[in-house]
Amino acid sequence: MSDRDHRPEEFSDLDDSAPGEERINEQELAGGLLGYALGFGLAILLTLASFVAAQSGVIYQPAIISALVVLAIAQMGVHLVFFIHLTTGPDNTNNVLALAFGVFIVVLVVLGSVWIMTHLNHNMMPMNGIQMQ
Numbered sequence: 001m002s003d004r005d006h007r008p009e010e011f012s013d014l015d016d017s018a019p020g021e022e023r024i025n026e027q028e029l030a031g032g033l034l035g036y037a038l039g040f041g042l043a044i045l046l047t048l049a050s051f052v053a054a055q056s057g058v059i060y061q062p063a064i065i066s067a068l069v070v071l072a073i074a075q076m077g078v079h080l081v082f083f084i085h086l087t088t089g090p091d092n093t094n095n096v097l098a099l100a101f102g103v104f105i106v107v108l109v110v111l112g113s114v115w116i117m118t119h120l121n122h123n124m125m126p127m128n129g130i131q132m133q
Contacts, residue, residue, distance in 0.1 A: 035082055036082065036083070038082065039078055039079075039081070039082025039083055040082075042078045042082070043075060043078050043079065043082075046071055046074055046075045046078065047075070049071055050068055050071045050072070050075075053067045053068060053071065054068065080099070086099065
C-alpha cells in the first residue's frame, strides 16, 4: 500500500505540485496558444496606439502624457493577464499580494523621493543671495 491510501479523506483529491506551478487551462481567455497570440496582438496594438498618440496631432497636446500613462497601465494589465497568468483566483493569492506589495514599495520610494526633493528645494538658499568674490 502506498502513502496515498493512508491519507485522510480531506487530502485525497490533492495532487503533488509545487507552489506557483502554472496550469494553463485551455478554456480560459488567456490559456493556451490562442491566449498568447491574443495577448501579443493586444500588446502590439497598445504599443502602436502609444506611438500614434505621441507622434500625431490626434490627441490634445497637454493630454498626451495622460493618454500615454493610460496606455502603459493597459499594457501592464495585458502582460500580467496573458503572459504572467495573474488572475484573482484562489491559487494566485500569493502572486497578487506580492504584486500589490511591489507596487506599494515603488509608490513609497517615488513619493518619498519627490517629497524629499521638494523640501530640499524649499530650504535651499536663493541663487541671487550668493555673492561671488
